Every structure is written in structure tokens, then in C-alpha cells.
Amino acid sequence: MSSAVFLHGAFDARVADLNLREGRPGEVLLTVAAVGLCGSDLHYYKDGGIGSAVIADPFVPGHEFAGYLEQDVPQKGARAGDLVAVDPNHACGHCAWCREGHANLCPNVEFIGAPPHNGAMTGRIWVPAEQIVPLPPGMSPVEAVMLEPLGVAIHAVDLAKPRLLERVALLGCGPIGLLILQVLKAAGAGEVIAVDPQPHRRALAERLGADVTASDVSGIDAATKGEGAPLVLEATNAPEGFRDAVRAARIGGRVVLVGIPDGDSYALPASEARRRALKIKFARRMGEVYPRAIALVAGGKVDVTSIVSHRFGLDEAPDAFRLHAENAPGMIKSLVYPNGNKGGEKP
Incomplete structure (x- = not known):
């Protein structure tokens, strides 16, 4: 028996006991x-779901995580005690999208950490061995956790295909936006105009x-003399985000x-997007x-550690959800540390 964070519905996060299930083959x-x-x-905390993924029963969130192996994983060259990251996406492998190399779009x-599948805001978790990601020596638990959101940023920049020294507008300087910013620079983008209403971000x-920051989208007009940016990446949680990206x-x-x-x-x-003939x-x-x-x-081209502003123990996790909301x-x-050690070192 161990403790876990459960989301019961909108604005309802609780810590309770969780029986660790049996491992599967x-x-x-x-x-x-x-x-x-x-x-x-x-x-999930604010809205009780995302689209069709609705909280029907209490579940344990947490898909960005790292942990210490309790057994060897020979097929991955990993040994018991190693720190590893985990790819949370277990695609079916046989649908049309998987066969085309788009496992992130797998409908199955x-x-x-997405309902009804429990995540890692608990002390121990069973995961498919194929989803284990071995890490180079010296990588910290914080860096290991942040590989998953960094992966989201890399995928976004892959889709964007920034041209060498091209000007880019970035809307939203939360964790994903700040990672996108660094990946854009590593990919050779030119001037990046970053927009966020919060001064600390x-x-x-x-x-x-x-290169330029602004509190709202009008700052992009000023920086581009009204022309706008040839490439815009939007990473906000605002219903107006699409509109602002178009503008x-x-x-x-x-x-x-x-x-x-x-x-x-x-x-x-609609007319603003249509008349611009945007892609x-x-x-x-x-x-x-x-x-x-x-x-x-590992090469020091992206700083993930500085993005982590707060650390919470498991019992404090409901406060973390509330403060972010x-x-x-x-x-x-x-970051939440289910086993109490806010450095994430091996227990």
C-alpha cells in the first residue's frame, strides 16, 4: 500500500492510499x-477532462516521470537501480497511423496518466519494458523528467520547419513554450518574439x-512593423490562442x-485566417x-532545469494543482516527488 494523488473531477485532487496492482507480462x-x-x-483538474477523455472514475495523473528500475531490463541494456525515463505513449503498433510512423496519432x-490509465503520482509504478528510455550517466532526475515535455517541443518544431534565420512569433512562455524557444534557437531560427502576460515568464x-518579449500580441505588430511573423507557434492554454496566433x-x-x-x-x-491564406x-x-x-x-543546448520553479511532496500535490490553476x-x-526526496535521488 502506498499513497497516490487522485483526480476525482474538476478542482478535486486528493491524496489517498493506492494498492499497487500486479505486474503484467x-x-x-x-x-x-x-x-x-x-x-x-x-x-483534467480544471475541466474534468480533455475532449472525450473525461474523468469517469478517480485516476492517478502523471505522464512526465522518471524512476529507478527495480529489475534488470536486458533488452534495453538497463540494470536494476538505473535511473530511466519513460515514454508514456503505448501505441497499438498495427493501426494505419502506427504503420505510417505516427504512433502519437494512434487512436488505440x-x-x-490519462484516464482511465493511472499515472506516476505515486511511489511505484509498473510500465511496459518497451517504453523504458535508458539515460546517459550523470543525467539528473529533473532532466530525466523534463525529456517528455522537451519531446513535445521537438515535435512541434519538427512540424513548424523553421527556415534558417527566419523570424518566429512564440505565443505562451509556459514550460512547453520555453522549451520550444530553445529548440527553435538550436534549429537555427532567427529573431524570436515571445509573448506572455506574466512578467516572470x-x-x-x-x-x-x-530576442523580443511582449505582454500581448500587439507587441508582435510593433516588432514587425505590422507585417506579422512568417512562422507562429502557439503554446498557451487560452481559448483566444488560435485567434492571437492568426493575428x-x-x-x-x-x-x-x-x-x-x-x-x-x-x-x-474565420475571415482573418482565410484572408491570410495561412497554413x-x-x-x-x-x-x-x-x-x-x-x-x-546532455550537450547543454537546452536548459530544462531552469524551467522548474517549484517542487512539492506528494501530500502537497493538491496545492500544486490549485496554485497552477x-x-x-x-x-x-x-515537479512532484512521491517518495519525499525533493532531489529525486535513489531512495
């Missing part, structure tokens, strides 16, 4: 080092490489939508990007 057991509180976790996916964006884009530009809007609905005047893509999760995520962190000052990225 092909699974391995992890002691959880740390778990990231993701924007999608927050949508079993995603760790704009300040961190400047430190991580943004930030130049005629004939490209827009990639990464964020999930509160209330699962966008507000958009619009939606990002969903990630492809096979963990090797590149590891290389970016309230947009409390200073919040960017929170």
Missing part, C-alpha cells in the same frame, strides 16, 4: 523519482534566448498550434524523439 517495476505537473494534467493508444524567456502571422504564413485551450474550445474570426498545423504529443531530447540536454505568481513548472 512485459512490464517492469519502477520506484518513481519525480513527476512533472503537465498542462494536460491541469486541464494506452497513455500512462517573459523574464525567463529573455534569459533563455528570446500574429503575416499573409501566407504558417501557424503551429501546440496548446490545449481551457474549456476545449477556440475563439476565432495551419496542430501538434499532438510527439514522435520518436527521445534520442534527440537526450542529446540536446490560480496562476499564482512565480509558477512555471512544478
Whole structure:
């Protein structure tokens, strides 16, 4: 018996006992080092679901996590005691999308930490061995946890295809936006104009490489003399995010939508997008990007640690959800430590 965070519905997070289920064939057991509180976790907390993924019964969130193996995983070259990351996306492998190499679009996916599948905000968890991601020596638990959101950022930039030295507008400087910013720079993008209403997030964006920051989309007009940016990436949780991305884009530009809007609905005047003849893509999760995520962190090209602003023990996790939902000052990225050690070291 161990404790876990359960989401019962909108604005209802509780800590309670959880009986660890039996392992299934092909699974391995992890002691959880740390778990990231993701924007999608927050949508489950604020809205009680995301689209058709609705909380019907209490479930344990947490899909950004790392842990220590309790047994050897020979097929991955990993040994008991190793710190590993986990790809939470368990695609079916046989549908048309999986066969085409788009496992992130699999309609039959079993995603760790999305209802009804319990996630890692608990002390120990069984995961399929094939989803284990071995790590290079010296990688910290924080870095290991942040590989999953970094993977989302890499996938978004892959979709965006920034041209060398191309100007980019980035809407939203939360964790995903700040990771996208750094991946854009690593990919050779030019001037990045980062927009966020919160001063502390704009300040961190400047430190991580943004050339211009603004509190709203009007700052993009000022920076581009009214022309707009040829490439816009949107990583907000605002229903107005799609609208603002359209308004930030130049005629004939490209827009990639990464964020999930509160209330699962966008507000958009259609004529503004149509008259610009914009090319619009939606990002969903990630492809096979963990090797590149590891290389970016290990090579010092992306700083994931500075994005983590708060650390919580398991009993404090309901407060973490509440503070993020309230947009409390200073919040960017929170990690939860289910086993009490806020450094995430091996118990």
C-alpha cells in the first residue's frame, strides 16, 4: 500500500492510499523519482477532462516521470537501480497511423496518466519494458523528467520547419513554450518574439534566448512593423490562442498550434485566417524523439532545469494543482516527488 494523488473531477485532487496492482507480462517495476505537473494534467483538474477523455472514475495523473528500475531490463541494456525515463505513449503498433510512423496519432493508444490509465503520482509504478528510455550517466532526475515535455517541443518544431534565420512569433512562455524557444534557437531560427502576460515568464524567456518579449500580441505588430511573423507557434492554454496566433502571422504564413485551450474550445474570426491564406498545423504529443531530447540536454543546448520553479511532496500535490490553476505568481513548472526526496535521488 502506498499513497497516490487522485483526480476525482474538476478542482478535486486528493491524496489517498493506492494498492499497487500486479505486474503484467512485459512490464517492469519502477520506484518513481519525480513527476512533472503537465498542462494536460491541469486541464483534467480544471475541466474534468480533455475532449472525450473525461474523468469517469478517480485516476492517478502523471505522464512526465522518471524512476529507478527495480529489475534488470536486458533488452534495453538497463540494470536494476538505473535511473530511466519513460515514454508514456503505448501505441497499438498495427493501426494505419502506427504503420505510417505516427504512433502519437494512434487512436488505440494506452497513455500512462490519462484516464482511465493511472499515472506516476505515486511511489511505484509498473510500465511496459518497451517504453523504458535508458539515460546517459550523470543525467539528473529533473532532466530525466523534463525529456517528455522537451519531446513535445521537438515535435512541434519538427512540424513548424523553421527556415534558417527566419523570424518566429512564440505565443505562451509556459514550460512547453520555453522549451520550444530553445529548440527553435538550436534549429537555427532567427529573431524570436515571445509573448506572455506574466512578467516572470517573459523574464525567463529573455534569459533563455528570446530576442523580443511582449505582454500581448500587439507587441508582435510593433516588432514587425505590422507585417506579422512568417512562422507562429502557439503554446498557451487560452481559448483566444488560435485567434492571437492568426493575428500574429503575416499573409501566407504558417501557424503551429501546440496548446490545449481551457474549456476545449477556440475563439476565432474565420475571415482573418482565410484572408491570410495561412497554413495551419496542430501538434499532438510527439514522435520518436527521445534520442534527440537526450542529446540536446546532455550537450547543454537546452536548459530544462531552469524551467522548474517549484517542487512539492506528494501530500502537497493538491496545492500544486490549485496554485497552477490560480496562476499564482512565480509558477512555471512544478515537479512532484512521491517518495519525499525533493532531489529525486535513489531512495
